[in-house]
Amino acid sequence: MGYFADWVLLVVGLLLVAVVSGVALLSGSRRRRDGDTDEVAPPSGGTDVLAPERDDTRQDAPSAPPRTVEPDAPAAPVEPEAPAAPEVDRPESAASRLVRLRQRLSRSQGALGKGLLALLSRDRLDEDTWEDIEDTLLAADIGVAPTQELVERLRTRLRVEGSGAADVRAVLKEELLALVDPGMDRRLAVSGEDGQPGVVLVVGVNGAGKTTTVGKIARILRSEDLAVVMGAADTFRAAAVEQLATWGERVDVEVVRGPEGTDPASVAFEAVRTAKEKGVDTVLVDTAGRLQNKAGLMDELGKVKRVIEKQAPVTEVLLVLDATTGQNGMVQARVFSEVVDVTGIVLTKLDGSAKGGIVVAVQRELGVPVKLVGLGEGADDLAPFDAEAFTEALLG
Template sequence: MGDLIYLIVGIAVLGVALVAGLLVRTRSGGKAAPPSAGTDVITRPPVEPAPEAETGVEAPAEAVEAEPEAPVLERPEGTASRMQRLRQRLAGSQGGFGRGLLSLISRERLDEDTWESIEDTLLTADVGVAPTQQVVDNLRTRLRVEGASRPDPRTVLQEELTTLVDPTMDRRLQITGTDGRPGVVLVVGVNGSGKTTTVGKIARILVAEDKRVVLGAADTFRAAAVDQLATWGERVGVEVVRGPENGDPASVAFEAVKSGVDTGADTVIVDTAGRLQNKAGLMDELGKVKRVIEKQAPVTEVLLVLDATTGQNGLIQARVFSEVVDVTGIVLTKLDGSAKGGIVVAVQRELGVPVKLVGLGEGPDDLAPFDARAFVDALLG
């Protein structure tokens, strides 16, 4: 009996040793038995997010739309600084016809060759034949050598050119209306003359003077012109009224002026189409625009935009537009003072209306009121 008990105990000890060896082999790289319910492979439960109070991070809820930032509006330059820059630009221009004339008439001896050169300089600068003859005759008389009393050539030339440009003309922009209605400025000119850009620049001048302005994009045949005008308006916070592409220009002009009346604007500026395929079509279109506008408020100013570098072509354009609408003022763009400064004289004589604004550069504030004396002074350096 005792031997049997020892035998059972021995078998049990041997079994335990075998199991222990099997476990050691499995953990040291041997082939393991298939996992069972008692395996030590643990699948960790998903970690719950910590409460907001503990993490300090707010769980994303619904997406909240960020409010668009208000656009930063530009503050345009005032008139005084524009005029100063105008003088500097003109005075800094090399080769201007004013300096060429001054050099010629300052010669010790004024022979016929010199007078011919003076005539050529004036004609090349687009002054025109009749004004050129007038200036030469006056200069001949005043610069005739009379002993030691010969007048100063610069003073004489300055006075003659100033008279030619005519400082007596009224160059004020008619931008205010009557009876509480806004002034209406109609801007006309051929495409490519800088017409739409000029509308935007005039708006900047008025904004600098604290005027409330509405722009009408009535050049509906050029989508680029409408978009360009909208950009100008956005930069200074000016409302721009536009219509569908190829829509009725008169309808856009009407809505722009109506908006100006309803909102109490000081001035409405209307950009128009500048096509010159035929005069009859242009006349019909601009005539209709003006008639429709005046159902809301009278047109107080009609500005013709001309590219100063086009010379005689610019005068042809001026004649066509003056026959179509009652032009009251001229805007000369690209007037760098170098070779075509005489166009001021020629176009004023052609139309009998004053140059009111001049542009000398591509910058947004490179448009300034025209002043005859300052213009001549700058041309002569």
């Protein structure tokens, strides 16, 4: 029993020690919380997270001045980017165009010259041979009168000067060149007088290539730094107006147009008025493809010219002919010339199955020069007509 009493006393003693220790620990912790009076409470406005951290170990340290934040400077206004200038489509150099055009012309027109040279180089130039030569020339659309003239001159010269191969070629070249007439003035009258714009009226039947020709001429003039306005006076064919508008965007030229079916003369008048107001160098007027057997339409074309001339003289009337139409083109040429006094001819599609003799025939018929030739669909396939280059191409 004594042993058991000792264990009870030992356990009770241990419990008392544990209770006393726990009370002491709780008391010390409470004293630390109640006596911690050095800490400064934050101001009622909240904590400034931009202020530097305080050093609580120095009671006499001055409080840090409040940090000020400079307002952001107003952003500089952003200038809107100017729209990029449209890229103007300019033709390749005249020299390179001429080389390419001569090559193409030689390929398409060389058959006539080769056929003539083969006939003229025969050992004996009898009447049958001369008839063959005449037939060859007529088949090339040179025309009856020019053919007879050329045959007579060739007979005379070859009889006197000999018929060797070199002589034949030289004589044929000289006579063909004379027939094409290198002395004609083939310059385009694209400038007016006394500050007036030059006015170029472009006429011809549907399908000859008038609208394309107008666009290509504008492209060439722009490459020479001339200011140009185009008038879309083919008002009854929406496709022609849109085609001209596309050319205008391509070469940076203003196009004056009206609603579909507008009086063509009023569009032409407005184009010239716009050009005069803006000091433009040249006005190019695209007209409808009048059928030569429609008297009313041809009268309307005459009206377009008269209305234009109330503001400025027409300096050039270009008749666009499809070279593949041959002698049918001669009928068109005569009728248009009677109505609007044609001053120059544009022969298109001379690179295809065209017979080069049409150059001679149309010049003889109208007494006006071929000024431009088209040798393809490309933008650079329109070039000034060169009589000597054409003659060389005929000979291959």
